[in-house]
Amino acid sequence: MKSLTTKLKLLRPVLTSLCSYSSTDQTLLLNEFTRFCYQRDLPKALRAMDTLQSHGLWADSATYSELIKCCMSHRAVHEGNLVRRHLYFNGRQPMLFLANVLINMYVKFNLLTDAHNVFDEMPLRNVVSWTTMISAYSRSKQQQKALELLVSMLREGVRPNVYTYSSVLRSCKEMSDVRMLHCGIIKEGLESDVFVRSALIDVFAKLGEPEDALSVFDEMVTGDAIVWNSIIGGFAQNSKNDEALKLFKRMKIAGFTAEQATLTSVLRACTGLTLLELGMQAHVHIVKYDQDLILNNALVDMYCKCGSLEDARRVFNGMKERDVITWSTMISGLAQNGYSQEALKVFESMKASGTKPNYITIVGVLFACSHAGLLEDGWYYFRSMKKLYGIVPVREHYGCMIDLLGKAGKLEDAVKLLNEMECEPDAVTWRTLLGACRVQGNMVLAEYAAKKVIELDPDDAGTYTVLSNIYANSQKWDSVEEIRTRMRDRGIKKEPGCSWIEVNKKIHAFIIGDESHPLIVEVKEKLKQLIDRMIGIGYVPETNFVLQDLEGEQMEDSLRHHSEKLALAFGLMTLPLGKVIRIRKNLRICGDCHVFFKLASKLENRSVVIRDPIRYHHFEDGKCSCGDYW
DNA sequence: TTAGGGTTAG
Structure with a gap:
């Protein structure tokens, strides 16, 4: 009726x-x-x-x-x-497919509410209607909503297809959700679809499971260039840079050409490994994409992180289009390399260009201030960030300020700021304070901060060592023993110092106490000669460095063979005169090595760049770019 | 006759 x-x-x-x-x-x-x-x-x-x-x-x-x-x-x-x-x-009522077209139109206009209204008004919805909505929420980062819609869809008895799965997979933040969807995919027999596979590879990689990504990849009979990009990108994003580069070789053998996305990930892997030579080789292939924004951003980052600022500036200056990432990369890159004033100038140019800074940009700016001890500038940017740019300070911003205040000798202010934080301080925050205490020699506060770090990150080997040294310095042997027992109980071992150096596009690793390098005997001999010559001009090996827990002669011997010194000796032996020696290491450089490298740069008339996990030191003519402030 | 995949910065 x-x-x-x-x-x-x-x-x-x-x-x-x-x-x-x-x-x-x-x-x-x-x-x-x-x-x-x-x-x-x-x-x-x-x-x-x-x-x-x-x-x-x-x-x-x-x-x-x-x-x-x-x-x-x-x-x-x-x-x-x-x-x-x-x-x-x-x-x-328009026909179902026409309503789907309408939904899609609103999605493309970014009017999700209108799209949802059309969707709600539909007397009947098919898999396309559901998938369009799911994919729209997924793209607009409303992950929960996308997953909820999938559940409603299943309840209404509409079966998801390859489009649905490849969209919804991007919404997963939890591995349990991915595993559940993976089961559904296998059950429906959709696993062989190249889009579904690509989505699976991406989500596994993004959630830090690159091995799972690789197994999905390896099961594939036929793939395309995009799937190769996904897997290479997945490994690069998870800092599995060696694996990423190995996959890149496999990709080339399989007959695929490297395009923007591939090269971007390859650059990222080179960046992670400080492989400047290989990165430069990739740069040659990039010429035909010379105005690709993302690729250029990756290049700027690669050159900055490999300590080759001139190349970074050249790429940056040649870019016709720059976005917030370009500017932020350059600002942080300059700051990490010790060019704080230039970083702040770039920030001014950025504002003049009309690009709005984001919270990462401000981290870079505060980083620049903290690395150069620019107390007033730091306070100015920190206090005005909310008012001028609407950016609420988060842990990273507080971290930079705590570092800045602490290292400038204002530990009380640093603690005050830490207590005023709007967000809960984490292990990194406390570790920052601990670092400042070390510089200032405030052992009481250091003990407190170290305890906090261990509370929040009970597996942090470095902090146990610091704490144990603090106790040893004040002769609290019971506490020293207690710390060692705790480390033993938890199975924590000190991370051995390791340095890497690239020679002829090959990485050479030097690990403290490890003799496996084929030229280790020659390297040690070279280092011994260098040290002897340096002692001759007044170098006194530092034996009082707090991160060391050895004593006397044994300590001096250990410092003598810090991995970066071995890498330097190897670099001097193998790299031609005039070539910058670039070393990457896993731990922060110690005070003795810092003095050593300054002298070595003068004595050998060499530029040396050391990249540690936090920042870079450019040694030249007896000076370091950090101005001995790190 | 409608819907879907990869790349960047601290």
Whole structure:
């Protein structure tokens, strides 16, 4: 009964128009409308649509679909709304597929509420309707909403397909959700789909499970370049840089060409390993994409992190388009390399260019201030960030300020700020304070901070060592023993110092106490000669460094063979004169090595760059870019 | 006759 009433209601305008219009006129009107739609003449099509509506006429769905696509390509929101109103005029319901097109239009306009309204009004929804909505929420980072929709979809008995799975997988933040979806995918027999595989690889990699990503990848019979990019990117994102580069070689052997995305990940892997030579080789292949923003951002980062600032500046200056990432990368890169004033100048240029800073940019700016001890600037940027840019300070910003205050000798202010933090301080925050205490020699506060670090990160080997040294320095042997027992109980071993150096595109590793390098005997001999020559000009090996817990002669011997010194000796033996020696290491450089490298740079007339986990030291002519402040 | 995948910065 109800459906008959609806039909009559729908037919009324048609019947009315039939009385006043001949069928030839109607055909003409409809033909004209269709023509305008297919010609993508939006103004004429809309006028024709109005005429149709006033005569109670409707065209076929394919024509409306064309019209909506035309609105989409012109980003014509208002016109899109007019079409929607026309389609629902007088209680009509567009066909299911047309409603799907409408949903898609609102999604593309980024009007999710409108999209959802159309979706809600649909008497019937198919897998496309659901997937369009799920994918829209997934893209707009409303992950929870996307997963909820998937559950509702399943409850309504609509079966997800490859489109649904590849969209919803991107929403997963928890491995348990991914595993559940993976089961569904296998059950439905959709695992072989290249899009589903690609999504699985990505999500496994993003959630820190690159091995799972690799097993999905390896099970694939045929793949495409994008899947290769996914897997290489996945490893690079998880700091598995060696593996990423090995996969890149496999990709080339398999006959695929490296494109922007591949090269970006390869650069990231080179960045992680400080492989400047290989990175530069990749740069050569990038020339044809020389204005690719993302690739250039990766290049700037690579050159900064490899300590090659001139190249970084060259790429940065040659970029026609820069985004917030470009600027932030350059600012942080300069700051890490000790060029704080230049970093702040770049920040000023960034503001002048009209690019709005984000919270990461401000971290870079505060980082610059903290590395150069620019107390007033630091306070200014910290205090004004909320007012000027609407950026609420988070842990990283507080961390920079605590570092800045602490190392400038204002430990009390640092503690005060730490207590005032709007967010809970974490192990990194306390470790920052601990570092400042070390510089200032405040052992009482250091003990407190170290205890806090261990409370929050009970597996942090370095902090146990610091704490144990603090106790040893004040002769608290019981406490020393207690710390050692705790470390033993938890199975914590001190991370051995390790340094890497690239020679002829090959990485050489030197690990403290490890004799496996084929030239270790020669390297040690070279180092011994160097030290002897340095002692001759007044070098006194430092034996009082707090991070060491050895004593006397044994300690001196250990310092003598700190991994970066071995890497330097190897570099001097193998790299041609005039070539910058670049070393990456896993622990922060100690005071003795810092003095040693300054002297060595003068004595050997060499530039040496050391990258530690936090920052870079450029040694040249007896000086370091950090100005002995690190 | 509608919906889907990869890359960047602290």
